[in-house]
Amino acid sequence: MTLEFLxxxxxxxxxxxxxxxxxxxxxxKSREKYIRLIGYPFIVGFLxxxxxxxxGKYQLRAFYNVPNFVYVISAFCLFSxxxxxxxxxxxxxxxxxxxxxxxxxALLNFFLYQKNSMNSYTYVGEAIVxxxxxxxxxxxxxxxxxxxxxxRLPMFWINSALLIFFSGTFILYTFTSYLTNVLKDxxxxxxxxxxxxxxxxHLLIIVGLCYDISRLRTNPVAGSR
Amino acid sequence: xxxDSTNFPLIFSLLTVGMxxxxxxxxxxxxFYQKKMLQEQFKRKQLELDYQQRMMQASMESEENERRRxxxxxxxxxxxxxxxxxxxxxxxxxQIPDPQSLEQPKQMLDDTIQSVxxxxxxxxxxxxxxxxxxxxVKELCERFHATSQVPIQYTEKxxxxxxxxxxxxxxxxxxQELLNxxxxxxxxxxxxxxxxxxGEQLLVAVEDNGIGFDAEALHxxxxxxxxxxxxxxxxxxRLLNAKIEYDKTRSSGSKTxxxxxxxxx
Numbered sequence: 001m002t003l004e005f006l007x008x009x010x011x012x013x014x015x016x017x018x019x020x021x022x023x024x025x026x027x028x029k030s031r032e033k034y035i036r037l038i039g040y041p042f043i044v045g046f047l048x049x050x051x052x053x054x055x056g057k058y059q060l061r062a063f064y065n066v067p068n069f070v071y072v073i074s075a076f077c078l079f080s081x082x083x084x085x086x087x088x089x090x091x092x093x094x095x096x097x098x099x100x101x102x103x104x105x106a107l108l109n110f111f112l113y114q115k116n117s118m119n120s121y122t123y124v125g126e127a128i129v130x131x132x133x134x135x136x137x138x139x140x141x142x143x144x145x146x147x148x149x150x151x152r153l154p155m156f157w158i159n160s161a162l163l164i165f166f167s168g169t170f171i172l173y174t175f176t177s178y179l180t181n182v183l184k185d186x187x188x189x190x191x192x193x194x195x196x197x198x199x200x201x202h203l204l205i206i207v208g209l210c211y212d213i214s215r216l217r218t219n220p221v222a223g224s225r
Numbered sequence: 226x227x228x229d230s231t232n233f234p235l236i237f238s239l240l241t242v243g244m245x246x247x248x249x250x251x252x253x254x255x256x257f258y259q260k261k262m263l264q265e266q267f268k269r270k271q272l273e274l275d276y277q278q279r280m281m282q283a284s285m286e287s288e289e290n291e292r293r294r295x296x297x298x299x300x301x302x303x304x305x306x307x308x309x310x311x312x313x314x315x316x317x318x319x320q321i322p323d324p325q326s327l328e329q330p331k332q333m334l335d336d337t338i339q340s341v342x343x344x345x346x347x348x349x350x351x352x353x354x355x356x357x358x359x360x361x362v363k364e365l366c367e368r369f370h371a372t373s374q375v376p377i378q379y380t381e382k383x384x385x386x387x388x389x390x391x392x393x394x395x396x397x398x399x400x401q402e403l404l405n406x407x408x409x410x411x412x413x414x415x416x417x418x419x420x421x422x423x424g425e426q427l428l429v430a431v432e433d434n435g436i437g438f439d440a441e442a443l444h445x446x447x448x449x450x451x452x453x454x455x456x457x458x459x460x461x462x463r464l465l466n467a468k469i470e471y472d473k474t475r476s477s478g479s480k481t482x483x484x485x486x487x488x489x490x
Contacts, residue, residue, distance in 0.1 A: 131248075135251065138251060138252075138255045141255060141259060142255060142258060142259060142262065145259060145262055145263055145266060148263055150255070150256055150259050150260070151256070156255075156256075160252045163248045163251060163252065164245065164248045164249065164252070167244040167245060167247060167248035168241060168244060168245045168248070170244055171237060171240040171241045171244055172237075172241065175233075175237060179233075190237070193241075
């Protein structure tokens with residue numbers, strides 16, 4: 001694994017984020033609210049990646065953490081809002097508690113613990129909460145049985161993508177600090193694996209969004225949760 | 226430290242693969258279990274539907290049995306008694322000096338006997354049991370024509386096969402209801418009734434040139450009285466495994482076609 005390969009993966013990931021954002025913005029007003037909410041993190045992701053590249057180019061080390069911090073906070077809040085809608089606005093207190101808890105951890109981590117390094121603990125928190133949301137959504141699917149062919153449900157793909165990505169990267173986020181501080185690893189191999197998983201996640205989400213668009217064309221008023 | 230750095234990739238890989246396998250298993254479990262749950266739900270619904278259908282069939286059969294009993298009572302008991310009374314009146318009329326005075330009661334008695342016969346026939350058409358479905362429908366058309374003065378044309382196509390008596394009776398009730406609807410609501414000046422055979426299916430069509438009706442609107446109607454006839458027709462059709470088609474393409478009038486398989490499925 002080389003730095004060039006890692007950069008290439010990052011660029012493909014950025015391109016796929018744009019594809020996802022475009023697919024979510026297509027016929028924006030007639031889309032379900034959760035699809036619109038899921039589109040935003042990818043727009044923010046693209047912008048933050050671009051900002052990260054610019055910061056790297058101009059060697060502005062003091063701000064390296066800022067784009068990632070902005071991304072993780074906004075992505076978390078948007079995913080939470082999307083899942084809140086998907087879960088029929090149930091578990092309100094759980095959502096509020098998890099969001100407040102996460103924001104507190106993220107802020108403390110950003111300003112106190114991991115000021116000068118990657119905010120990996122924040123990512124761990126995000127991964128845990130998104131995994132919980134994803135499992136709750138699958139539980140809802142099993143209880144409500146909304147569709148005969150589950151693979152035609154856009155959110156099945158999106159949820160699977162998020163579950164697989166955050167489960168796969170959870171261990172990496174957990175050990176990032178140990179790897180960099182104790183083992184002094186440059187993380188290229190690990191981060192390449194992260195980006196490959198991210199590409200897989202993006203592709204699964206694109207499949208889900210394609211199903212949503214085809215559904216939108218055949219039945220413009222149908223819900224697709 | 227060195228030990229840590231050599232073992233770490235292995236530990237990391239195992240943990241990550243473990244997490245990925247867990248996530249993948251959850252996705253697969255949901256996909257397959259959902260399918261299984263849906264199959265179970267479908268089976269349960271099918272059983273409920275079967276049960277409802279059986280209940281409906283039992284209720285209709287008991288209704289028909291009650292009608293048969295009432296028709297029999299009216300015809301054999303009250304009808305016979307009225308006929309005896311008529312014979313008595315005729316005998317008395319021969320013995321009294323002014324037989325004309327009994328003409329009016331005799332006429333009234335004749336009307337009553339006719340009414341009782343009509344009610345009895347409506348309750349249970351003997352023609353259906355004696356001569357079969359086609360003849361009973363033909364007779365029904367003639368009777369409706371006689372009472373309403375609306376021309377009712379009856380046509381028969383192909384060679385009709387006979388089928389189970391209970392199913393014939395159910396089908397007859399459907400035609401009776403369709404004709405009733407056409408006369409009561411269509412405001413038409415001509416009604417066509419067609420009974421025909423097509424392969425292994427019996428076709429029955431009732432057509433009028435009246436104002437037509439919207440079957441979907443009647444289904445959706447919240448007025449409990451509206452669409453009740455249609456509801457009964459569809460229930461009977463379901464029990465017959467028949468298909469009902471409402472012609473939606475016509476600009477005026479209505480046409481309802483019933484497609485009934487000869488063999489009970």
